[in-house]
Amino acid sequence: MANPIKSFFNKILTLGINDEMHFVEIQKSYMFNLFLVIATPLVFFVFLFNLANQQYLPAAVSALQFSIFCFGFWISYSQKYLYLRSGMLIVLAFIGLLAAYFFKSGNEYRMLIMIIAAVVLFDKLWQYTVFAIMVAFVFVFIRLADIPISTISRVDLLVETVKILLPMLIFILCLFYLKHGYLNYQLKLEKAFQELAAAKEQKERILNAVAHDLRSPISSIAGITKLILMDDNLTAEQRELLQLAEHSSSNTIGLINDLLQTNLKEIHSYKFVKADLNEVLHQSVRLLEFNASDKKIQLRTEMVHEHLIASIDPDKIDRVITNLVNNAIKFSNPNSVINISLSRQQDEAVIAVKDHGIGIPEDKKEKVFDSFTEAKRKGTSCETSFGLGLSICKQIIEVHKGKIRLESKEGAGSSFYVYLPLT
Numbered sequence: 001m002a003n004p005i006k007s008f009f010n011k012i013l014t015l016g017i018n019d020e021m022h023f024v025e026i027q028k029s030y031m032f033n034l035f036l037v038i039a040t041p042l043v044f045f046v047f048l049f050n051l052a053n054q055q056y057l058p059a060a061v062s063a064l065q066f067s068i069f070c071f072g073f074w075i076s077y078s079q080k081y082l083y084l085r086s087g088m089l090i091v092l093a094f095i096g097l098l099a100a101y102f103f104k105s106g107n108e109y110r111m112l113i114m115i116i117a118a119v120v121l122f123d124k125l126w127q128y129t130v131f132a133i134m135v136a137f138v139f140v141f142i143r144l145a146d147i148p149i150s151t152i153s154r155v156d157l158l159v160e161t162v163k164i165l166l167p168m169l170i171f172i173l174c175l176f177y178l179k180h181g182y183l184n185y186q187l188k189l190e191k192a193f194q195e196l197a198a199a200k201e202q203k204e205r206i207l208n209a210v211a212h213d214l215r216s217p218i219s220s221i222a223g224i225t226k227l228i229l230m231d232d233n234l235t236a237e238q239r240e241l242l243q244l245a246e247h248s249s250s251n252t253i254g255l256i257n258d259l260l261q262t263n264l265k266e267i268h269s270y271k272f273v274k275a276d277l278n279e280v281l282h283q284s285v286r287l288l289e290f291n292a293s294d295k296k297i298q299l300r301t302e303m304v305h306e307h308l309i310a311s312i313d314p315d316k317i318d319r320v321i322t323n324l325v326n327n328a329i330k331f332s333n334p335n336s337v338i339n340i341s342l343s344r345q346q347d348e349a350v351i352a353v354k355d356h357g358i359g360i361p362e363d364k365k366e367k368v369f370d371s372f373t374e375a376k377r378k379g380t381s382c383e384t385s386f387g388l389g390l391s392i393c394k395q396i397i398e399v400h401k402g403k404i405r406l407e408s409k410e411g412a413g414s415s416f417y418v419y420l421p422l423t
Contacts, residue, residue, distance in 0.1 A: 012037055015076040023190040025082075031120040032085050033076055038113055039092075040069040058103045065095055086121045089114055090131065097138050101145065111135045115172060119179045128179060129172075136168040215256045222249040270313040270399060274423055277308040277317075277349050281342050284321040291326060295334045295381060299325070302341040308349045310420050316396045317420075321351065323389040324416050328355035330379035331414070344422070348402075351418040360408040368406065369394045393418075 013033045017026055043065045050059035072088055075081055093114050115132050122128040143164050144157075152160075225246040229239065285301050292299050321340075328338045332355045339354040357380060360368060369390050397404045401421055408414035 009037065015073070016079045023186060027120050027186075028082075028085070029076060031117050032072065035089075035113060035117040036069055036072050036076070039110060040066070040073075042110065043069060055103075058099065061095065061099045061103075065092060068092060068095075086118075086123075086127070089118060089121055093131075093135055097135075097142065100142050104146070111139055112171070116175065119175045125176070125180060129176065132172040132175070136165065136172060139168060140164045211256045215253060218249050218252050218256070222246060222253060225249060270316060272311050272313055274309050275312055275314050277310055277312075277342055277351070277420070278303050280312070280314050280317055281321060281340070281351060284318045285325070285340055288322065288325045288329075292329050292338065295329060295332070297329055297332055297334065298337045300337055300339050302339070302343075304342055304344055306344070308342065308344060309423050310349055310400075311423050312400055312420065313396075317400070320393045320396050320418060321353075323393050324351075324353040324418070327389055327416075328353050328357065328414070330381075331355060331359075332357035333380050345419075347422055348419045349422055351420070352415060354413065354415040356413040359410040359412050359414055360406070361410045365406060365408060369404070 013030060015029070015033050017029050021029070043062050047059055047062035047066060050056070050062055068088060068091065072085070075085060075088075093111060096110050096114075115135060118128050118131050122131060140161060144160065147157075147160060225242055228234070229242050229246065234242070282301070282303070285299055289299055325338065325340065332338060336356050338356075339352070341350075341352045341354075343350045343352070394404055397418055397420070403419045405417045405419070406414065407417070
């Protein structure tokens with residue numbers, strides 16, 4: 001029973017709040033909603049109590065307060081007329097203090113809640129200070145009204161006043177420090193975060209622009225180099241230099257492609273469709289056989305005899321398979337075998353890529369999925385590793401609500417398992 005109640009109150013406390021709101025507005029909404037949650041039931045029960053005791057005028061005042069609270073809930077829900085929240089606090093304080101004075105209802109203790117809410121709802125320090133001090137002095141006046149002043153001396157009256165006022169002022173001073181200190185630091189933190197996010201966005205925009213502009217000319221260089229290498233009249237030295245240029249440009253294209261895909265967590269960039277993973281895997285492996293043939297590596301594929309349908313972005317999953325198989329090729333010895341399989345485990349499809357290459361040392365296993373990881377190494381034919389491929393794979397799989405797992409032993413090869421939920 002506790003979970004539904006907790007969920008209900010959490011929905012009320014977060015009423016009208018969304019991730020796009022600034023820190024200050026989020027705090028205002030939280031505090032205003034908390035104030036409503038605490039005060040509304042009290043007012044409602046006082047209203048019922050007054051009706052039961054045929055105290056109709058106090059009941060009417062409670063009904064007025066209750067209607068104002070309901071209006072406050074509407075403000076939070078609709079996110080309209082937000083500027084009225086601080087005004088509502090003043091009106092409620094005024095009504096509550098009048099009710100406490102004339103009806104001796106104890107409403108003045110609600111002012112403590114209002115003083116707390118005022119910390120966030122009032123934008124300026126002076127606004128909060130004036131409101132809090134005025135409420136404190138009226139609170140003291142109402143408390144003293146219950147004391148027969150004519151029967152006590154001025155000294156005793158002063159003592160009673162200090163006894164009531166001093167704790168209130170200390171309370172207000174602590175909240176003043178909270179507003180002036182803590183909230184200001186939070187604002188500075190939010191500003192720094194926004195500047196960091198803007199700088200990151202600008203850096204990514206520049207990086208993507210540069211990477212995109214570089215890819216076309218380097219792709220042309222790689223293509224022209226491959227075309228020249230088809231000439232049988234090249235000398236051994238010319239062929240070696242051209243192969244070096246082709247190898248270097250191909251590696252650079254790979255790096256550029258990875259740089260263009262390092263920010264794959266935004267779900268809006270994905271185009272999900274229901275696809276058969278057998279077909280996706282088969283198509284990806286066919287294209288990768290050309291890469292494997294350069295090192296005389298055999299790709300052995302094992303499929304299941306059923307349709308495994310999943311909601312995926314086929315291009316992104318192809319990117320994962322390509323990265324995993326290319327890594328296996330890179331770190332496998334020539335004339336070896338790489339096993340690629342697709343299987344089903346309950347409600348998940350499992351894509352496995354297993355090689356028998358150099359493996360991964362124990363101390364580097366936890367780092368292989370990090371961007372620009374320090375765990376990068378050269379391949380068995382001195383292929384360059386940029387440390388981005390596995391990080392990209394992990395980002396893509398997480399957006400698909402799947403997971404990726406590694407098993408490896410240095411000198412005995414590596415196995416990567418990709419788990420994708422089936423529809």
